[in-house]
Amino acid sequence: MSRSNTTSSPRARGVDRVISLCEQLHLHRQPMTPKELIEATGAPRSSVYELVSLLSEAGWLETTSDGRIFFGRAMHYFGLDYADHNDLLRRARPVMRQLSARFDETTQLCMLDGDKYTVMLNENGARPFRISSEVGVKVPIPWTASGRVLLGGMSREAMLGLIPEEDFVLPSGERIDIEGFIADIESTRRRGYAMTEGLVDSFACCMAVPVYEGAGPARATLCFTVGRDADETRRETLLAALREASCSLSSGE
Amino acid sequence: MSRSNTTSSPRARGVDRVISLCEQLHLHRQPMTPKELIEATGAPRSSVYELVSLLSEAGWLETTSDGRIFFGRAMHYFGLDYADHNDLLRRARPVMRQLSARFDETTQLCMLDGDKYTVMLNENGARPFRISSEVGVKVPIPWTASGRVLLGGMSREAMLGLIPEEDFVLPSGERIDIEGFIADIESTRRRGYAMTEGLVDSFACCMAVPVYEGAGPARATLCFTVGRDADETRRETLLAALREASCSLSSGE
DNA sequence: GACAACGGTCTGATATACCGGACAACAACA
DNA sequence: TGTTGTTGTCCGGTATATCAGACCGTTGTC
Structure with a gap:
């Protein structure tokens, strides 16, 4: 098409x-x-x-x-040269490993790449689920929890200017309401994390927290992708761990 | 030059x-x-x-x-696409992580790249020693322990045809005796591992075991780089672990 | 056996990508 | 202030990289 x-x-x-x-x-x-x-x-x-x-x-x-x-x-x-040289990626790797090892969940570091969301690092839990990671695959920002975190602090105009119209349509064909989306971002920013369920894929629950670098919008997000069956306390635990980890990665500059 | x-x-x-x-x-x-x-x-x-x-x-x-x-x-x-798609690399990664975690030493997976030796995967011990890995850096084959393993089973002619004359000169200026080198390879093959001390860098001790893929010469080596101060029993332990790991990676085809 | 689809190599004409060199902005220095 | 070096952009001529198409071996199908 x-x-x-x-x-x-x-x-x-x-x-x-x-x-x-x-x-x-x-x-x-x-x-x-x-x-x-x-x-x-x-x-x-x-x-x-x-x-x-x-x-x-x-x-x-x-x-x-x-x-x-x-x-x-x-x-x-060349790819390793890039990753080794990149401060954030280098520091994030061991942190993510520890998270994955401790909770046996998939941990990801996500960033914006142009007007899309993309996974930069992926650390699987012990169970080797997906054979190939999805690092570098570009996904519309509104489809993801991380996207909501990454847009935090952006002006309404900048946001709408950034995201292509068609990116508000989910794979299912359902259209994301723009006003609701913007409100979502604002509440995400206040809350300090985002959690989505069954947005792109109906079995997954995604939780993301921002990683800052200096002032301004989040440089990246750290997130867990877990099954929707995870209960409330489990989610709390995971979120707390994410926050702590992201804190250790963020720099005040 | x-x-x-x-x-x-x-x-x-x-x-x-x-x-x-x-x-x-x-x-x-x-x-x-x-x-x-x-x-x-x-x-x-x-x-x-x-x-x-x-x-x-x-x-x-x-x-x-x-x-x-x-x-x-x-x-x-692109680099991750390559690494994810490559069977040996994908399987080696978790194994190497475990080795590094267990013994807190640097583990490497090495292969030949043309007429040179190169590190394909590097897993540091906990102490973050070197800031950037040396993956992809080409090194003359005779300078390394792994090189001796990787040449195992090659005919004398093939070997001499492969390795450029100048690669027998160490960084120190010292020249490696070709006959001794060939004998070294043969005994390495029999022994099933190679261990070198202070070959390129005087403080390191390198131990390497072959990883096979089907019949023929080794596809890769798995190796530890440790300080020369490691005592005999420590070395035995490490070698045993390497052998076991390489065995799990090798395929009879 | 005729035919079609595919996989890969080779060649020559020509549109153009590459390069030399001009130009400008800026800094360091005497 | 003039001189010298560095960093970057821009432009036009021409050497050549790109591409269409021919060619050949292999495979599969009727």
Whole structure:
């Protein structure tokens, strides 16, 4: 439906081709055949073949045994360079591990990426539920508890200017009331945390607290994703732990 | 001395410029100023500026507050995609965490990358010693314990063909005797592990065991890096743990 | 066996990306 | 104040990267 791929003109710059190629791989989160890549990017066949071979030589991409293409070692190296260099991520990792270990729940560090919400770090509980994390997957802000925290303190105009109209429609087709959403954000800000149930997925309960960096809006959120069956006291416990952890991560600047 | 950067001809392909640009960033492991990037890559000024801005827009690079350039979020996403998708890495991570937690030592998963040795995963002990990991940094094979394990089972010719002549010279300037090295590998193979002391760095003791995937040479090694002051029984304990862990990671195929 | 779909390589023409170099803003310094 | 170095933007010519399409081997289907 939505042509997410850059409907690029013919004779595009190689670098742009490379970028859209990698973006497609990230979207699919699975190795892709050359054919799929060609169709997904809209790039000419010969260009895709050439670029893939260039990138493979550099270790940016790898070809699996069945001829599919996916990210290679180099990306792993570069990604770790980024994560190691990023202050917040580096400090958050051990904290999140401890949270996950202690409560055996999935802990996430979430941030805004442009006008979308995204998971930056994911730490699973012991039970290895999901095989691949969803780090870097962009989700409309109104769909999430964290989104409500991250918008805290923003002006009404800035908020509406930021969020695309269509992002207020849930996967179910239901539309989120804008006024209610704004009120939600305000009460979230006062309360200091957000908790949503069955917003995107009907079995999950999401709780998020802000992580600050200096004054201004929250830099990130720390959150638990738990089953809806968790009872009240359990939720209290988890929230308290989140608050404490986020406090240790926040910096007054 | 060694011109590691691709002394590329003028009017090079943009994609190649991008590749060498990122490689330089990875080598430096620190944000770089435009000037440094220009000098390191040998690319024209205008090209670097243009490419950096293209890549920044895509989130591949980011500019720090002081105008330096480093990897961006996108790399983090792609890198995690790679690591999540890679069977060995995914399985190794929890195992390594447990090892590090139990013994409070640095655990690493190492592999060959071309004709070099490199760390693929690094799990620090509790004491946060080194601020940035060395994942993806290429090191001559003969400098390491893991290298000796990884070469196990290779023919003499293949080995000598693989390793560049200059890689037998240690950072200290000392030259590693080739015959001794080959004998070392053979005894390592028989023994089932390698242990080196003060090879690259005089304070460390490195112990490595192979991780197999099907028949043939080891796919990777699992290793501890400990202080040389660790006594005999401690070393035995650690080795036993490594062996057990590597066994759980290896697959008969 | 004929036909179609697919997977990959190769080549030549041409649109354009890349680069040299000009330009401006700013700082350091004598 | 003039000189020198650095940081960044912009522009036009031309070397060349990109792309259309031909080509070939393989696979599957009727």
